[in-house]
Amino acid sequence: MTTMTMTGAAVALQGISRVYGRGPAAVRAVDDVTLQFPRGGWTAVMGPSGSGKSTLLHCAAGLERVDSGRVLIGDTDITAAGDSQLTSLRRTRIGFVFQSFNLIGSLTAEQNVALPLRLAGRRPSRAEVRATLDTVGLADRARHKPRELSGGQQQRVAIARAMVTRPEVLFADEPTGALDSRAARTVLDLLRAMADAGQSIVMVTHDPGAAARADSVVFLGDGRVVDQLTGASTRAVADRLATWER
Numbered sequence: 001m002t003t004m005t006m007t008g009a010a011v012a013l014q015g016i017s018r019v020y021g022r023g024p025a026a027v028r029a030v031d032d033v034t035l036q037f038p039r040g041g042w043t044a045v046m047g048p049s050g051s052g053k054s055t056l057l058h059c060a061a062g063l064e065r066v067d068s069g070r071v072l073i074g075d076t077d078i079t080a081a082g083d084s085q086l087t088s089l090r091r092t093r094i095g096f097v098f099q100s101f102n103l104i105g106s107l108t109a110e111q112n113v114a115l116p117l118r119l120a121g122r123r124p125s126r127a128e129v130r131a132t133l134d135t136v137g138l139a140d141r142a143r144h145k146p147r148e149l150s151g152g153q154q155q156r157v158a159i160a161r162a163m164v165t166r167p168e169v170l171f172a173d174e175p176t177g178a179l180d181s182r183a184a185r186t187v188l189d190l191l192r193a194m195a196d197a198g199q200s201i202v203m204v205t206h207d208p209g210a211a212a213r214a215d216s217v218v219f220l221g222d223g224r225v226v227d228q229l230t231g232a233s234t235r236a237v238a239d240r241l242a243t244w245e246r
């Protein structure tokens with residue numbers, strides 16, 4: 001059963017913890033985090049390696065279960081959802097983009113983009129899929145396989161695939177981490193345009209320049225929120241990161 005609670009946020013984390021292992025070897029990857037990701041806002045999550053960024057993102061997106069606390073997507077408490085409800089919620093209300101694109105190599109760009117609709121039991125129209133590819137500037141690459149596309153183009157196909165179901169929240173784990181700076185800029189421009197159009201985005205990144213394109217930046221340290229900046233420049237983000245990494 002899912003329950004309804006009004007928070008007004010795109011995603012709300014209420015005292016969530018995720019622990020790996022047991023006893024003295026246990027790692028509190030996410031340690032009692034309470035945080036709201038605003039609707040229609042783009043939030044970057046930063047922090048040193050091992051600070052819990054990916055774990056936090058996976059828990060927020062319902063890819064991983066929390067050990068305690070609650071995760072709300074919109075007004076739906078996903079921690080109370082059963083496995084099949086969670087699968088259906090992930091397919092319809094959440095988009096996820098990975099550093100390594102994770103496209104299916106044997107499928108064309110348009111077949112990759114159509115996949116989430118097929119998994120949701122729909123027969124996607126070519127026009128719908130092409131329109132989504134068009135929004136990422138790749139309508140002319142619809143018949144190309146991933147190996148025939150540049151890294152930046154593959155990531156844009158992955159974003160189109162994540163967006164084709166019109167998810168409430170787009171989660172991105174290091175979306176520019178495998179790209180050169182020019183391709184990274186194109187992807188960040190795309191995310192900026194999506195956020196300006198009202199898309200809620202939560203992005204993990206190591207890159208202060210990427211984080212500065214977001215509306216706000218959350219800093220994690222040892223699984224906890226240690227700081228938050230809004231409207232920060234690349235310099236401000238880098239300086240803050242250096243403080244925590246020192």
Ligand SMILES: Nc1ncnc2c1ncn2[C@@H]1O[C@H](COP(=O)(O)OP(=O)(O)OP(=O)(O)O)[C@@H](O)[C@H]1O
Nearest residue numbers: 020021027029047048049050051052053054055056
């Ligand atoms: N499946 C797992 N089993 C055991 N420990 C894990 C697992 N996944 C992550 N951890 C541990 O949890 C902590 C947080 O890991 P996480 O990957 O979330 O950090 P991160 O900030 O995303 O790191 P990075 O920037 O290096 O990707 C680390 O100490 C990590 O070793």
